[in-house]
Amino acid sequence: DxxxxxxxxxxxxxxxxxxxxxxxxxxxxxxxxxxxxxxxxxxxxxxxxxxxxxxxxxxxxxxxxxxxxxxxxxxCKANGTYFRPTCGDSGSPSMARDKCRCDDKPNTDPPTYFDYVPQYLR
Incomplete structure (x- = not known):
């Protein structure tokens, strides 16, 4: 932003x-x-x-x-506890444990769904 x-x-x-x-x-x-x-x-x-x-x-x-x-x-140096949960182990959008990402791919992509959400709603 x-x-x-x-x-x-x-x-x-x-x-x-x-x-x-x-x-x-x-x-x-x-x-x-x-x-x-x-x-x-x-x-x-x-x-x-x-x-x-x-x-x-x-x-x-x-x-x-x-x-x-x-x-x-x-x-790059932030551990998984720094980020908010975003998706679960079952693939449902409830809890991510690795750097804001699901599966085994930490840091692969930024969470793009935040880019165009108004700042006061994040």
């Missing part, structure tokens, strides 16, 4: 009262800088992404291309 620009996290609002950026504004600024560099290195980016200064479509495409790698990086 953060990468895709759809995160609900607003950061520390008290900093705004001091006339400084909120944590969320700093995060967005950093993400814009990162995706500006990626945009600059893409040969056909101007055609595909136009002049979107927030790079929202590029961010969405980057997430689609890299979600598996990010998921592996997040979960």
């Amino acid at each position: 953060i990468i895709r620009g759809k995160d609900l996290y607003l950061g520390n609002k008290k900093k705004k009262l001091n006339g400084k950026e909120t944590e969320r504004e700093k995060l967005e600024k950093n993400l814009k800088d990162i995706f500006k560099k990626i945009y600059g290195e893409l040969k056909d980016a101007q055609k595909r992404y136009g002049s979107d200064e927030n790079y929202l479509q590029l961010r969405e495409d980057w997430w689609t291309a890299n979600r598996h790698t990010v998921w592996k990086a997040i979960t």
